[in-house]
Amino acid sequence: MRYSKLLIPTTKETPAEAEIASHQLLLRAGYARKVASGTYTYLILGHRCLQKIMGIVKAEMNRADAQDILPPILQPIELWKKTGRDVAYGDTLSRHIDRHGRTNVLAPTAEEVMTDLIAREVSSYKQLPINLYQVNAKFRDEFRPRFGALRSREFIMKDAYSFDATEEGLDKSYQDMHDAYCRIFEKCGLDYVVVDAASGEIGGTGSQEFMIRCDAGEDLILSSENGDYAANVETAGIGTRTFDLGGEPTGERDLVHTPELKTIEEVGKFLKVKAPNFLKTLVFQRQSGGWVIAVVRGDHDLNENKLKALAGQDITMEFDLAAAEAAGFAIGFVGPDAVVGKDNVTLYVDHDAAAAQFWASGANQVDHHAKHFNWQRDVVAPLGDDAEAKLIVADIRNAAAGDPAPKNDGQTLVETHGIEVGHIFKLGTKYSISLDATFLDEDGESHPCIMGCYGIGINRILAGAIEQLHDENGIVLPMAIAPFEVEIIPIGNDKPAIQEKAEQLYADLKAAGVDVLLDDRDARPGVKFKDSELIGIPMRIVIGERGLAEGKLEFKSRTGDGAEMIDAEGAAEVIAARVAALR
């Protein structure tokens, strides 16, 4: 295509609204423009990129025998009521009432409509397994869209849904998708990592995320130093740790008046106690009755997934304050010994909080904290025979850098940030049961389909690629996903020989199947060079008077340092071969 005909509004200045590199560069390089918070128009460069990514994704999905279909974005809410996700999704689910008063939703994902299709059309095990996918706009009314294409309200997602007759079938479908995803991200030229993930409310037995490593990523990844283990902090385990609840007190309990001080930071400053010497005590109410107290060290964060896995899913921190007070909890000032003397309360303590050392904690009195808390004296002894049932030491916190790796292989966990670009789940039968997607087996018995779902954020790949691959001059996209593969820059618009050579090379490269951009603008060379680097075209051919006099063209790779002179004669073939080698 000809640069002069395209809308590529590059800017020298960085737009004030963009904080992170990918957002800034998407705007500066003229890839996209914002329409409203969390919604963007992708211009020619951005759109071509997205199409390249979609092409790779579709090719690999098709290769894995998944089929590309096109369900509607606007869906009747009745489908969502069947699975209860009209409620579970909350306000993130965008609703719309049509002229007849029917409520529709803008689909944030497509389990319902896909499963419903299978329920209607598939009835025999002979038709399974089957894998349906779409690449389509998705809408999530995020509380807080941010970071440009990283978290937008409207975005393009590839989502696939597998339906199997057996668990073994699901395992295979899942593994096939896992392998396809690896190929996709490799083809896109990205540094990615597969991590264990929490399957959360969606349920199921297995879940992995595909992360692009970069500092701007919203997710925290914990991995062992040798890479044998990697997991999202939501689910990352911790290796074996020791604990000791039996040590001697460090001193008499010392009550301190700490009015209006609630956070560890505030109280710590006031008491001159560092966070690792604090016990953080959190109270949960069990919906079926009773209470759960969780204790972690002040510098650690509770992991609700882990706690719920141990204590039950029906516990919540959103309880009525009056009820908590009635039960004897001085919310904001609770200490571990709040368990003493109460029925129907269970205490969960993280290993690192279960130590015999100096502790400061809440004092179980409004506006008071206590120094010299001691497990043996203040909790274990008073509980007596109840201790075994009511005091449980377990891993209930987020893993952090420096923790032992879960495999207990001597490795230590390190933290990195990542952008989640893909997520695969073993769903099981949750959706097939509620939408009645059943099949008859060989014996004529009816069973719900066993499902998996597999998502890829197309826009996030673009944003993540830019985040990962850019330099001080602009975007540096890999050949496979760049909007154009080669850019031709003629120097000297008034020189017929140069014009002619540029036109000829442009035509030859197009004929050779190369995506080529000809910068035919009447602009100074410096402007063309700067724009070329900013928009990140992988290969650049400069046609200038000096080189042409010797029958040469200048070839430069966006990633390489120097330029190289190549023969003008037969240049198209040489360049086309180099492009092909990097696709």
Next chain:
RNA sequence: CGGAGUGUAGCUCAGCUUGGUAGAGCGCUGCGUUCGGGACGCAGAGGCCGCAGGUUCAAAUCCUGUCACUCCGACCA
């Protein structure tokens, strides 16, 4: 939804404290010079100072409300 901040030319911003005819740089248009790393000169176009009230002889500037956007947090597949 809680906290913080910003809305002035297409973009980046100054002006606001102390009210008195709307500013700069970049970009854009025309002419000329220039032409291998974001050129230069001259001449121009372009703003209801987010919106609505209020105070005042007079509001970009002070007050109230409102909307939008950004960041931190919470939430979330």
